[in-house]
Amino acid sequence: MPSAAPTLGALLRSVRSREGWTLKEMSERSGIPVSTLSKVEHDRLTLTYDKLYQLSQRLGMRMSDLFAESNDEAPPPVTARRSLGDIANAVRVETPNYDYYYLCTELRRKRMIPVITKIRAKTEEEFGDLVHHAGEEFVYVLSGKIVVTTEFYDPVTLDTGQSIYIDSSMGHAYLAADGCAEAEVLGIMSSADDELLQSLMAMHEEQSAEAVVRDRRSSVREVARPHAAERPKPARLVRSSG
Template structure:
């Protein structure tokens, strides 16, 4: 029997290939359902209305920490925010829940520093946010401000080499097959330290909805 060859999971090429099909449209629809203006969402999320307008018009995307801010502005967890619209089939908290991360699956979000694939999006309430990301930025200047958000995260290098920069520790380079566990509240950035492509698996703890501030 022939053995099927499997290459490294390819990242989708555009932001429109995964659910939510279009991040800007997704935000606009949620805002429209609530009859909120951009100013209202800005007030609730802490993100400037001009930035939200650019996202809705597909001229700007959002980093992980800002996606969290938008989700909480809507009173949602990030997993609920990223879940396909109308999909409630695997939303319960029962012990029988399961979600497969199939080849090429995930909700795609592209930023200047990363290409994110958020996995297992059909589970609307999760304690962890698993994602695969291509690390694009090679310098802190290119990366921009360090990311900070609630929770903890584990990062594991699947391909290439990744330089881990944090607010309180000297930079360290992770080789393929190595990882790090950090408190995400400290500023952090992952940089591509290889000559080619670097890809990481990241698992982030989700903030329980009961701990969110929505007003």
């Protein structure tokens, strides 16, 4: 339920408190008697337009300020939340293409999800479909070199010490660049969605399931392909000696 608009008296008290004035000091500055100001502050009296104009002019305020609701919002509570994170105590998620190390997981309802990721996938075929999820993310390359593929931009290569910030709802994938067996990055994912971490975990499960299907298809193709020893040898030209 919305709170009632502050009265003129409440606004005058707020101004006086902010400036550190006594009623007498405000009276001297505004030219309005102390008794009148006291009655106004206690909502027992109001001021005519002429007196309001005089008050605003003498105090260096706009007339509108005397009727405006205070826009001072209560400061957010200090929650004193803190969490120390390291690889040894991270929640580890392994997939064929990545190893994820989720940090500071004991804190619930985080607006930022910090994660160390080891990237091995080298091609979009290995990676599978581009991923999408709520929010935005920042990725900083700790070691190695990666290729960032996104839905609306050309691929970009990032070396150690370089970073990228993207809209996570845009399809994206991180690949190890040519010549790099494994890259390690620090990612910070942020969203107003309180269930972001659960969404990411579900995404990992889908990636793992898709990777298993791709591996099985690859194995079937390999079995169906004749082994080198079974393949017909190419014809050889043999010259007659006669």
